[in-house]
């Protein structure tokens with residue numbers, strides 16, 4: 001009997017230690033008032049001057065112009081800035097760093113421990129750049145370290161955005177996220193899970209959910225090395241039946257699937273198979289874009305990451321891919337594809353994702369729509385539209401401020417001076 005009670009107590013203690021603790025639990029009920037110079041509401045596209053946001057604990061309580069500040073409230077003065085909801089990046093890799101894209105693969109030259117430390121620093125940088133939520137789509141060979149970073153953030157151990165993680169991605173032998181060009185006689189860990197049959201794919205979805213995945217990431221096509229330089233045809237890695245099996249298994253656990261797909265049959269199979277979002281998609285044809293509209297599939301374009309940063313990357317193939325990306329983006333806007341903000345940050349420096357806004361507007365998107373892609377639209381992709389993506393009563397108090405007016409000059413999005421996540425301030429104007 002005593003033994004049984006001790007067991008129950010230990011189990012309870014473990015549960016308390018392991019359950020995510022909202023970082024603001026200590027200040028639950030505390031009231032904060034934010035005075036905004038200009039408040040952008042992505043829901044209806046309106047701009048309000050001199051609005052006040054009232055926050056209680058981790059939630060928005062009231063918002064509007066002419067609101068009185070409750071007595072005893074902590075007042076934050078952002079009257080010199082433009083205020084908007086915390087941003088959401090739907091395609092990130094906190095465990096990937098720019099140097100991992102050049103030279104030896106990180107699974108060969110870096111320990112998991114070192115990569116995790118780098119991931120902790122990356123998460124902080126992305127948060128301070130105004131991104132209060134990230135969908136992190138693939139730990140890039142760092143195993144389940146993304147789960148560890150997510151949990152440490154939720155427990156208030158380290159600062160970082162609200163993370164939705166995908167752990168290892170599903171791919172096939174020889175496809176994307178395989179180490180290429182290595183001696184086959186030396187065993188080296190592969191960056192993704194090689195799943196070569198439908199049964200293996202289903203089992204891998206179960207394993208990833210078991211160890212903490214919020215999302216399932218699938219490589220539905222290959223990468224740049226798998227693109228035919230003449231025809232721009234992209235290697236398809238999955239059949240529609242395989243995608244359906246993965247999506248159905250993920251749905252059992254209430255998870256969604258994000259599919260890396262450049263175009264061709266791989267993209268079409270992913271859409272027909274029921275994935276929630278297509279990543280990259282720079283070689284998609286009109287038929288594929290129409291399929292996306294028909295199926296309600298979201299698109300994370302990740303435009304900036306394909307712009308060569310180094311002269312040796314500025315190849316003919318890359319120039320053709322970048323040109324196609326722009327064209328597909330403009331067609332997708334015209335056809336009404338649901339475009340959600342996604343960057344692939346990690347392949348370039350963490351904390352600089354806002355460059356994607358500049359690119360989107362440069363390619364013809366209205367600034368308010370670019371902001372929507374990273375707030376209301378992104379929240380919808382994540383099925384979190386009741387919690388994040390807008391400054392409305394009942395939602396998490398995720399609030400940022402920028403210098404200048406991004407509706408006039410989108411580059412203001414790169415000048416984030418204030419970041420609040422769940423009612424807690426992580427960055428303030430000097």
Ligand SMILES: [Zn+2]
Nearest residue numbers: 091093137344
């Ligand atoms: Zn990526």
